[in-house]
Amino acid sequence: MTRPDYSKQGYTDVSAALRNAILTITINPANHRPKEFAGALYQNLLHVFELCGSDDRVRAVILTADHTAPAYCSGGDISDGWDGLWDPESEKEGEHAHRDAGGTLSMAIYRCHKITIAAVNGHAAGIGMTALQLPFDFRFVWKDAKLVFPFIRRGIIPEATSTFLLPKLIHHSLATSLLLTARASTPSKSRALAALYHEILPTREAVYPAARKFALDMIKKSSAAGVGDVKVLLRHPGTSMEENYILESMVTRAAKGNAKEEGDPWGIAKRLLFRENSDGDGNIYPWWQTIDVRHHKTKL
């Protein structure tokens, strides 16, 4: 377990603060449209999501922006080309390497076993719609936010695993509309966009407080391990109903055993350990295959 001071990580494009078990990450107003997405904003976000994963004081993570900023996140500026979209580590490996930075960040957020909430209190485009929204458990939004997946109109491919996440979150009929039309609209006007959000708020300033109130209630009435278990089951279900039955039973059995441990009603510590140490006796995590996605100087 680590207990970092989030204010001392040298972040330039976001600020991060922990209060009442909620880590709030705020995109700086000046950085709502990063010159290259794979730059500081990306590095800051990747770092803070990895950092909080092993901090047991953090129960929920809210990503938001200043509600007076021009936007929540307007996406990477590609007026000078697409070079800023790529993960710098992979790029070092040369021509055949290809890992979009948005995808790397999406996976870091998706794997986070805390409660994750995107509080979208302004307009959003590109990476601001994909990595900064789709991998979160819950999305709160301002009813008049202009939202767009602009990729296809710029000659780019929707990135950040959005072609995987969007048709899961809403159905194919709506996901196809959003990705292929690439039109800007708002949650109050578009049924497809509205379907993405847990709550739609009347003003920009109402979005973060609503998300925070929601997170506080969830924290009070659930356990960290329980949240983590449900997230893992939803993300790695059995490939058949039968397999899922066995997985749920295993996870419930583990939860039951752990719940008896003194001073740790939900077995948080032990079950997090399960996740980290895959060789322990009785260890059930992970049951899914963990894939190494780094580029290894060979083509797929």
Next chain:
Amino acid sequence: MTRPDYSKQGYTDVSAALRNAILTITINPANHRPKEFAGALYQNLLHVFELCGSDDRVRAVILTADHTAPAYCSGGDISDGWDGLWDPESEKEGEHAHRDAGGTLSMAIYRCHKITIAAVNGHAAGIGMTALQLPFDFRFVWKDAKLVFPFIRRGIIPEATSTFLLPKLIHHSLATSLLLTARASTPSKSRALAALYHEILPTREAVYPAARKFALDMIKKSSAAGVGDVKVLLRHPGTSMEENYILESMVTRAAKGNAKEEGDPWGIAKRLLFRENSDGDGNIYPWWQTIDVRHHKTKL
């Protein structure tokens, strides 16, 4: 084919009656909150669903409650611990066995090739939301029923294959909300809950009659084999569009052949036989892998 007398099965927690090809199973008012779910209510339901599967007089099964009972089903009482959640057969095998009773029942209902309807004429929680609703073909509900998936607030994992079924029935965005927030709401107030139901009725007493009328219409205008075929295709689709194309073509061809048989316009008997006897010539069932989910004194 069996033709059991459903009133003479010695059920203590439900009553079951067959009329006009509809088997109505009613949870006794006193048993809406079973002391341990894996007890009599579970055993009765498991038995009656297995029994009616081979009774060709039964075209549809409706599970309901007395509309004056405190609830449709309030879930298992876990105030004394979770021991009542486990399938007693598996428990005999000791510490490493783990099969939740809810999952066993869910699979029995899901596999039933009759038309299955949950007529939810009262509040529902826990197993009352999972095994007693999600594996059914259709759900009818009272608009003011208080409904909740409370698991995460009690330190338990959502069971009865709900982490598999719920994100299929409605999309991930809504399923995540229901399972992670674990908040009680009603179909008239919650978009996520409303999405689960075929029809939402204004009063508790209107729910069962609406479900029954719907079932009678379906029975009159469809064939038993046709219903079974569609259910099987929806549950075991091809893993690709191409594979599904071949499966649908096979099933249609079989249906066509059978439809010509005298006195059996839709080939019910022969096609049910296909399902039961997997060695027959021209047999297309099952094309999916049947998994043995019993515990075998080894870990997964």
Next chain:
Amino acid sequence: MTRPDYSKQGYTDVSAALRNAILTITINPANHRPKEFAGALYQNLLHVFELCGSDDRVRAVILTADHTAPAYCSGGDISDGWDGLWDPESEKEGEHAHRDAGGTLSMAIYRCHKITIAAVNGHAAGIGMTALQLPFDFRFVWKDAKLVFPFIRRGIIPEATSTFLLPKLIHHSLATSLLLTARASTPSKSRALAALYHEILPTREAVYPAARKFALDMIKKSSAAGVGDVKVLLRHPGTSMEENYILESMVTRAAKGNAKEEGDPWGIAKRLLFRENSDGDGNIYPWWQTIDVRHHKTKL
């Protein structure tokens, strides 16, 4: 690349005309209820969808009907039996062959890498709901169109890969309702039906112009290769988030390289070539397995 004259293909049941990069295929009023679906209407549609796939002048394909015809398509007439449902090529191979013509057509439309739109300006049933709507990217409809998946009420199985496509387009809860109840309703009355459509229009005559205006806007603001890439990613996503991350990154990298080519800002030609010629250096298409679905005188 081919540049066929669509008016000279000898079609008897449809007419086809290319204008402003949009190929409009109109079902002849007399053929809205084909005597046997696998006859001329099927052959004409299969031919025109295959033809336009390699015609680079075509950016979008709209299938529609005469708005004064009795229906958009009322499905095959099965009053004399089901023989007209089968693909004639497969039927030649005898008793054990089974390929439904609707499925063959569905796959041809689904694989088309143009923008595809069904402009449903009249009632639709059977194949008019399945192959002639579900494999399209977008569906536009008249609010009072009577729509039905009648299969189960006629003893037939839902065909044309509808058991695969429908639960993808809308969720299982709605797909089950549509296929099992087999009831006729309209987009203005049925939530399940409405979920299938991108836009619902007040009159029959408004449907095609709305679809055409929508297509023109999409064409102006997107590239052919970009549309094709998104369609391919949505249809062949990674089996895990990690795999999808690598796929999206590969496709984006390919798009980036091609975008630099002179005179071909989005690399359309080269990337279409990728799709056609799977041996080229740097070729990323196809990453999915292509399945030969022809019948080969052996049973599956």
